[in-house]
Amino acid sequence: MPDESGTIPVHREPWAGQGLPPTLTWDERDGGVLRLLDQTLLPHRVEFRLCRTADDVWHAIRVLCVRGAPAIGVAAAYGLCLAARPLTHLRRPEFLAHLRAAADYLSTARPTAVNLSWALRRMLAHAEHLSGADGAALVPGLLAEAHGIARQDAEVCRRIGQIGESLIPDSAGVLTHCNAGALATVAHGTALALLYEAHRQGRSFRVFADETRPLLQGARLTAFELAASGINVTVLCDGAAASLMQAGRIQLVVVGADRIAANGDTANKIGTLALAVAARQFSIPFYVVAPLSTLDLSLASGRDIPIEQRAEDELRQVGGIDIMSAAIKCYNPAFDVTPAGLITALVTETGIARPVNARTIAHLVAAAATSDTRS
Amino acid sequence: MPDESGTIPVHREPWAGQGLPPTLTWDERDGGVLRLLDQTLLPHRVEFRLCRTADDVWHAIRVLCVRGAPAIGVAAAYGLCLAARPLTHLRRPEFLAHLRAAADYLSTARPTAVNLSWALRRMLAHAEHLSGADGAALVPGLLAEAHGIARQDAEVCRRIGQIGESLIPDSAGVLTHCNAGALATVAHGTALALLYEAHRQGRSFRVFADETRPLLQGARLTAFELAASGINVTVLCDGAAASLMQAGRIQLVVVGADRIAANGDTANKIGTLALAVAARQFSIPFYVVAPLSTLDLSLASGRDIPIEQRAEDELRQVGGIDIMSAAIKCYNPAFDVTPAGLITALVTETGIARPVNARTIAHLVAAAATSDTRS
Numbered sequence: 001m002p003d004e005s006g007t008i009p010v011h012r013e014p015w016a017g018q019g020l021p022p023t024l025t026w027d028e029r030d031g032g033v034l035r036l037l038d039q040t041l042l043p044h045r046v047e048f049r050l051c052r053t054a055d056d057v058w059h060a061i062r063v064l065c066v067r068g069a070p071a072i073g074v075a076a077a078y079g080l081c082l083a084a085r086p087l088t089h090l091r092r093p094e095f096l097a098h099l100r101a102a103a104d105y106l107s108t109a110r111p112t113a114v115n116l117s118w119a120l121r122r123m124l125a126h127a128e129h130l131s132g133a134d135g136a137a138l139v140p141g142l143l144a145e146a147h148g149i150a151r152q153d154a155e156v157c158r159r160i161g162q163i164g165e166s167l168i169p170d171s172a173g174v175l176t177h178c179n180a181g182a183l184a185t186v187a188h189g190t191a192l193a194l195l196y197e198a199h200r201q202g203r204s205f206r207v208f209a210d211e212t213r214p215l216l217q218g219a220r221l222t223a224f225e226l227a228a229s230g231i232n233v234t235v236l237c238d239g240a241a242a243s244l245m246q247a248g249r250i251q252l253v254v255v256g257a258d259r260i261a262a263n264g265d266t267a268n269k270i271g272t273l274a275l276a277v278a279a280r281q282f283s284i285p286f287y288v289v290a291p292l293s294t295l296d297l298s299l300a301s302g303r304d305i306p307i308e309q310r311a312e313d314e315l316r317q318v319g320g321i322d323i324m325s326a327a328i329k330c331y332n333p334a335f336d337v338t339p340a341g342l343i344t345a346l347v348t349e350t351g352i353a354r355p356v357n358a359r360t361i362a363h364l365v366a367a368a369a370t371s372d373t374r375s
Numbered sequence: 376m377p378d379e380s381g382t383i384p385v386h387r388e389p390w391a392g393q394g395l396p397p398t399l400t401w402d403e404r405d406g407g408v409l410r411l412l413d414q415t416l417l418p419h420r421v422e423f424r425l426c427r428t429a430d431d432v433w434h435a436i437r438v439l440c441v442r443g444a445p446a447i448g449v450a451a452a453y454g455l456c457l458a459a460r461p462l463t464h465l466r467r468p469e470f471l472a473h474l475r476a477a478a479d480y481l482s483t484a485r486p487t488a489v490n491l492s493w494a495l496r497r498m499l500a501h502a503e504h505l506s507g508a509d510g511a512a513l514v515p516g517l518l519a520e521a522h523g524i525a526r527q528d529a530e531v532c533r534r535i536g537q538i539g540e541s542l543i544p545d546s547a548g549v550l551t552h553c554n555a556g557a558l559a560t561v562a563h564g565t566a567l568a569l570l571y572e573a574h575r576q577g578r579s580f581r582v583f584a585d586e587t588r589p590l591l592q593g594a595r596l597t598a599f600e601l602a603a604s605g606i607n608v609t610v611l612c613d614g615a616a617a618s619l620m621q622a623g624r625i626q627l628v629v630v631g632a633d634r635i636a637a638n639g640d641t642a643n644k645i646g647t648l649a650l651a652v653a654a655r656q657f658s659i660p661f662y663v664v665a666p667l668s669t670l671d672l673s674l675a676s677g678r679d680i681p682i683e684q685r686a687e688d689e690l691r692q693v694g695g696i697d698i699m700s701a702a703i704k705c706y707n708p709a710f711d712v713t714p715a716g717l718i719t720a721l722v723t724e725t726g727i728a729r730p731v732n733a734r735t736i737a738h739l740v741a742a743a744a745t746s747d748t749r750s
Contacts, residue, residue, distance in 0.1 A: 043698075043699065043700060044697075210614075211588070212614070213586070213588060213612040213613065213614060214612055216693075216698055219690070219703075220698055220699070223699055223700075224699075224700075227700070227702065233703065233704070234704040234705065234706050235699060235704070235706070236705065236707070237588040237589055237646065237690065237707070238588065238612070238613050238646075239552075239585075239587070239613040239614070239649055239711075240645050240707075240708060240711070241649065242646075242648040242652060242711065243708060243711035243712075244706070246648060246711070246712075270614050270615050270618065271612065271613075271614025271615070272614075273653075274614055274616065274617035274652075274653055277617055277649075277652055277653050277656045278648075278649055278653075280656075281652045281655075315586065321696075322419075323418075323586075323591055323594050323595055324418065324595070324598055324599075324610060325418060325598075325599075325602070327602065328598045328608065328609075328610055329608070329610070330609065330610050330611065331609050331610070331611040331615060331619070332611070333615060336618035336621070337618075
């Protein structure tokens with residue numbers, strides 16, 4: 001297992017394209033390569049990190065080269081394909097046992113985003129239904145399933161945008177936090193999918209993006225992708241959002257999610273709870289936007305969601321420079337949990353839950369199951 | 376007038392002492408020097424900036440070498456003394472006219488902290504009451520008044536600490552924002568004076584300091600001065616405070632103020648409003664701690680408080696490194712306004728206003744006037 005200091009060799013490739021670079025792509029060359037846009041380098045350098053092993057993918061997820069709950073799930077699915085490649089000689093039972101071990105390993109890269117374990121469980125379940133006596137016979141089917149998860153992610157995000165775009169009034173000021181955009185998914189994004197769709201329809205609005213300390217995903221990623229897409233964006237400190245709301249300049253808040261409990265309590269990037277509280281204070285709608293794969297119905301409430309604590313140095317250092325003595329303690333949770341009661345509505349690919357509670361969420365899930373059966 | 380790029384020559388001097396360096400000191404050498412601890416360099420370098428002219432002081436205030444509403448007032452008072460020094464040859468009317476012009480100029484260094492104009496008005500009023508036919512006769516009295524303002528600031532802060540310390544329960548988790556400590560005043564601080572006094576009395580508590588973007592006064596200054604004073608301090612991102620409140624780890628919030636309107640609405644460092652809203656949500660007392668010189672009774676409410684908008688590059692760059700393209704717009708107000716209704720109590724050197732409203736504030740001011748008359 002690689003450690004967090006990046007001791008495994010990292011292979012990179014510059015991007016030669018225009019506009020918004022793809023978050024992740026699969027390349028069949030050299031026996032299969034997962035090409036991840038290295039989001040730790042944005043917006044300064046647009047480079048891909050080439051992953052050829054499950055270790056490479058684990059490490060890329062851990063250091064946030066790829067981040068955003070949906071994108072992490074897709075990356076992990078491809079990571080499992082990379083783990084399977086050297087196992088083609090194994091007979092089916094041994095192959096499946098190794099695959100389960102690789103999935104367990106990949107699922108440890110980050111603890112909060114449930115899409116990670118969701119994608120891995122889906123891959124394992126698919127492997128068990130595939131016919132084939134050995135690894136060589138099973139690997140193509142696994143890769144097809146990973147492609148399916150990636151295609152589905154883009155399609156789900158497109159539908160989320162269509163379902164939610166009407167929530168963006170013309171001339172609105174829209175506040176968002178962290179990055180729940182194209183860079184957090186295969187394409188379109190979750191919270192930002194609403195904005196892309198409203199923009200495509202010619203509606204005019206203005207986005208305010210929290211910079212999102214400590215890792216500045218809002219300043220580095222959301223500003224980058226919205227500006228690249230021609231959407232009016234302004235960055236602010238996380239602490240300044242309440243003053244914009246107080247001044248009447250924000251008409252709605254849209255955020256993504258990393259895990260949603262059965263009752264609608266939502267884990268998302270640290271700072272989200274403060275926004276939800278302020279939105280309630282100033283009577284502003286607060287929307288969580290996420291695919292159904294972000295739901296974890298096994299958890300009754302947000303109290304049960306594991307919260308990743310990240311390294312104190314993420315606060316101590318800014319741009320690689322110490323801003324505090326190493327003797328100063330830091331508190332650095334990656335996520336917080338917003339109670340469902342503070343969420344105006346949950347927007348998913350199958351519809352909108354409003355109000356957000358166990359009953360409306362169960363209803364959305366049931367509707368999705370029915371539509372899956374029909375299709 | 377020097378510009379913000381620092382084109383005037385800056386003279387520096389390292390500190391050879393131990394413990395917490397003094398925020399500002401007056402030195403009679405060379406015809407008078409105001410020695411300001413350069414807070415832009417903390418915690419890495421402990422150096423003083425030597426101010427020999429009013430321009431030097433204006434610039435030091437503007438670039439936040441000295442900051443904190445009370446300290447800014449004292450620095451401006453000494454700045455006026457520096458402005459007066461070359462005017463000793465002028466006859467009284469011309470001297471006073473030049474002094475008024477210098478005060479007008481110094482008051483433009485930062486628009487929000489009312490202590491700045493309070494201290495300058497007090498210096499001018501004093502000058503007009505001094506007897507003396509020319510500048511040479513008036514300058515010593517002016518300097519004595521500046522010393523009086525500095526002594527009074529330290530004494531007021533000491534009294535604030537004694538009046539407010541009982542608000543800190545044993546074993547409390549105390550959240551604070553920005554720096555309202557010894558570094559924001561001549562000594563002791565405002566919000567942090569409560570903590571210093573409780574600590575002196577042997578009470579045990581734990582401080583959580585918001586890092587306070589964009590200029591990180593919490594991470595750089597509050598952590599530095601509390602750790603130097605042996606107080607248990609942990610730094611967090613501004614957006615993480617609500618999650619600590621939700622988890623029951625915060626028993627009270629203490630913040631300073633830059634200007635307080637007659638009805639108790641309080642301008643303080645951007646991010647304060649979000650804390651006040653979250654404290655209300657989680658039923659946690661939220662205290663504003665400030666000397667009476669921070670009151671601006673000429674303003675009926677917080678709507679009338681001018682809010683300084685600072686350079687967008689404060690957000691764009693971190694540690695001198697760009698984190699966004701220069702094409703991305705930024706919203707960077709230095710302060711926000713917390714409505715009095717969200718403030719549990721206002722702690723001052725003459726007593727505590729609780730609840731905070733025009734009546735309780737008028738009562739504090741009247742009590743102060745009575746005690747001034749008596750002393």
